[in-house]
Amino acid sequence: MATLTLRNIKKAYGAAEVIKGIDLDIEDREFVVFVGPSGCGKSTLLRMIAGLEPITSGDLSIDGKRVNEVGPADRGLAMVFQSYALYPHMTVAQNMGFALRLAKVPKAERDAKVAEAARILQLGPYLERRPKDLSGGQRQRVAIGRAIVRAPKVFLFDEPLSNLDAALRGQTRIEIAKLHEELAVTMIYVTHDQIEAMTLADKIVVLQAGRIEQVGSPLELYHHPANIFVAGFIGSPRMNMLPVAVDGVSAAGVSVRLPSGVALTIPCSGAGLSAGSALTLGIRPEALRPDENGPIAGTVKLVERLGGLTLLHVETEGIEDMIVQLEGLSLVDLHQQVRFSADGAALHLFDQAGQALPALARHSLVA
Amino acid sequence: MSASLTGPAPGHDAKAAPAARPVARSLLVMPSVLVLLAWMIVPLAMTLWFSVRQYNLLDPSIHGFAGIDNYTYLVTDPDFWASLENTLILLVAVLVITVCLGTLLAVLFNQPFPGRNVARVLAISPFFVMPTVAALIWKNLLMHPIYGVLGVVAHAFGVPPVDWFAHYPLFSVIAIVSWEWLPFALLILLTAVQSLDTDQLEAARMDGAGSIAQFFFITLPHLSRAISVVIMIETIFLLSVFAEIFVTTAGGPGNATTNLAFLIYSRALLQFDVGGASAGGMVAILLANIVAFFLVRTVARRLET
Ligand SMILES: Nc1ncnc2c1ncn2[C@@H]1O[C@H](COP(=O)(O)OP(=O)(O)OP(=O)(O)O)[C@@H](O)[C@H]1O
Numbered sequence A: 001m002a003t004l005t006l007r008n009i010k011k012a013y014g015a016a017e018v019i020k021g022i023d024l025d026i027e028d029r030e031f032v033v034f035v036g037p038s039g040c041g042k043s044t045l046l047r048m049i050a051g052l053e054p055i056t057s058g059d060l061s062i063d064g065k066r067v068n069e070v071g072p073a074d075r076g077l078a079m080v081f082q083s084y085a086l087y088p089h090m091t092v093a094q095n096m097g098f099a100l101r102l103a104k105v106p107k108a109e110r111d112a113k114v115a116e117a118a119r120i121l122q123l124g125p126y127l128e129r130r131p132k133d134l135s136g137g138q139r140q141r142v143a144i145g146r147a148i149v150r151a152p153k154v155f156l157f158d159e160p161l162s163n164l165d166a167a168l169r170g171q172t173r174i175e176i177a178k179l180h181e182e183l184a185v186t187m188i189y190v191t192h193d194q195i196e197a198m199t200l201a202d203k204i205v206v207l208q209a210g211r212i213e214q215v216g217s218p219l220e221l222y223h224h225p226a227n228i229f230v231a232g233f234i235g236s237p238r239m240n241m242l243p244v245a246v247d248g249v250s251a252a253g254v255s256v257r258l259p260s261g262v263a264l265t266i267p268c269s270g271a272g273l274s275a276g277s278a279l280t281l282g283i284r285p286e287a288l289r290p291d292e293n294g295p296i297a298g299t300v301k302l303v304e305r306l307g308g309l310t311l312l313h314v315e316t317e318g319i320e321d322m323i324v325q326l327e328g329l330s331l332v333d334l335h336q337q338v339r340f341s342a343d344g345a346a347l348h349l350f351d352q353a354g355q356a357l358p359a360l361a362r363h364s365l366v367a
Numbered sequence B: 001m002s003a004s005l006t007g008p009a010p011g012h013d014a015k016a017a018p019a020a021r022p023v024a025r026s027l028l029v030m031p032s033v034l035v036l037l038a039w040m041i042v043p044l045a046m047t048l049w050f051s052v053r054q055y056n057l058l059d060p061s062i063h064g065f066a067g068i069d070n071y072t073y074l075v076t077d078p079d080f081w082a083s084l085e086n087t088l089i090l091l092v093a094v095l096v097i098t099v100c101l102g103t104l105l106a107v108l109f110n111q112p113f114p115g116r117n118v119a120r121v122l123a124i125s126p127f128f129v130m131p132t133v134a135a136l137i138w139k140n141l142l143m144h145p146i147y148g149v150l151g152v153v154a155h156a157f158g159v160p161p162v163d164w165f166a167h168y169p170l171f172s173v174i175a176i177v178s179w180e181w182l183p184f185a186l187l188i189l190l191t192a193v194q195s196l197d198t199d200q201l202e203a204a205r206m207d208g209a210g211s212i213a214q215f216f217f218i219t220l221p222h223l224s225r226a227i228s229v230v231i232m233i234e235t236i237f238l239l240s241v242f243a244e245i246f247v248t249t250a251g252g253p254g255n256a257t258t259n260l261a262f263l264i265y266s267r268a269l270l271q272f273d274v275g276g277a278s279a280g281g282m283v284a285i286l287l288a289n290i291v292a293f294f295l296v297r298t299v300a301r302r303l304e305t
């Protein structure tokens, strides 16, 4: 059992405010992922939760109890560091059992717990090795094992997979998902990686410059980004942004005029909009389909064939590099004129402050 | 090497070049090897030679082969055993003091506090004072019962001042030598402490380690290599401490502060007994080699893990 509540959490280094007031609720057994650009304060926030960094102001509660002043070891958390931070002079078994040894747990019990963690992580054959004699992936597992052994209420991960190669990253990602299932604990996970965030998270927290931009399930963030920042951050390749002007507002949504002069109707609520005001239209690369009668026309400038996918870089009016992602092998040629259409439900409108206009209908997969 | 780049000249025997190389190479390193060899072997051979000769500067008429007389005279001389004991006590005491204090200071100076850089420079500066000067400062300015600072302090408290070099001669020498070598230990250990990954300390904090547990379980093991380096280098120099003793106590009172180096000096240049001094020198070489053997072995084992 572990729920976390963050209330107006702030962190300042001298005059520089790094975390500018975070409010967040984390449910029991939830897998929460913090994402955001480099330097936005993800690690700082995680370290404040861990107790490694003092909280400048605000309240952090675990299971309803304020823990701002509680030391890191007594919060019932365990952390996996990006650098793994294994103790180089201890064997794998000693590394994993260190917390128990400090807690004066009897040796037999300690060994049993270490053996159990080693079984879960398939580290059995390496228990007597030193960290330097392990591969990167094995070190990673030892770091996770060290966390498991303490049976914490909450696991904290700070970019745990960023030092692994792509194949191992995929594999370890799945192992972490299984671990979350098996241990049934709360996990907080910091990452740069879109795929990790989308696949692991129950709840994604998008941070920018020390503030929360949006909190929601992965699909909610993908289908209903709250603002331009989240829309651009979630999804790869990035969402295409076109400047558009409002034509009129009707029950079917907002009609806008593309730079090319073509009109489109997007099912968003346009309350308070007047004709002529400027908006930004967001189109995901994967929402565009080739269509001879489509409203969007352009010239192909670059074709990237990835085998299963084809990425077209299209120059069109209002945007020089519009990316279109097509399934399979497209036979489109360089410099060819192409036309595209897009499903209205997959289009997003943002006002001048960057806030999304609320969609009239929620996506079926997003409650 | 470069042979593969240039290749043998056409029509030239391809095997000749590699075969000629080792010869050329040894010819080229020969001068330095010879100089080093002469530098070491000649004095060693001469010491060995003199140690089996009757050779007294005061009376050139006594000469000739002495056999092991110089050695038997040496080992039956109580001064010799006392000097051996003093050498080892000095060595061990200074090592313990500098390594323990050096480790503590290194950890301390790694904490942020105002004026840390100035404090570091001050703590390291004794290393730049030459041994004779350091000894004179301690003897005349610090430990002198009448003019010394310690004497004045004792006086201020109404306690009779201690005549350090008369009553605690070996301790005084140990204090001086430790003062000189502490900065060295501190310098090496401080750089080692600074290279400790802070993530490891934080992981230990998460695991429930307080400051003391962090020190013993994380910092100290991390420092173990640096400590062995300090021990090895200091040992080499501490076996031959001389200036401090010469300047302060001249080996006395009695033989209380005579170490092996000072004993050899007094045999050779106070008693003019070159033969006896050479025998002492051979013992010093033996001692240094025994110590070096164990030390290098343990240190090398530590360094490779
Ligand atoms: N000790 C410090 N003193 C001053 N500023 C700091 C300190 N530590 C971090 N910062 C600043 O806090 C901000 C957030 O840092 P943080 O490490 O949390 O970023 P991050 O989101 O984890 O980035 P990354 O994804 O690159 O790891 C950065 O702008 C950084 O410069």
Ligand SMILES: [Mg+2]
Pocket (backbone or CB within 6 Å): A042, A043, A044
């Ligand atoms: Mg970070």
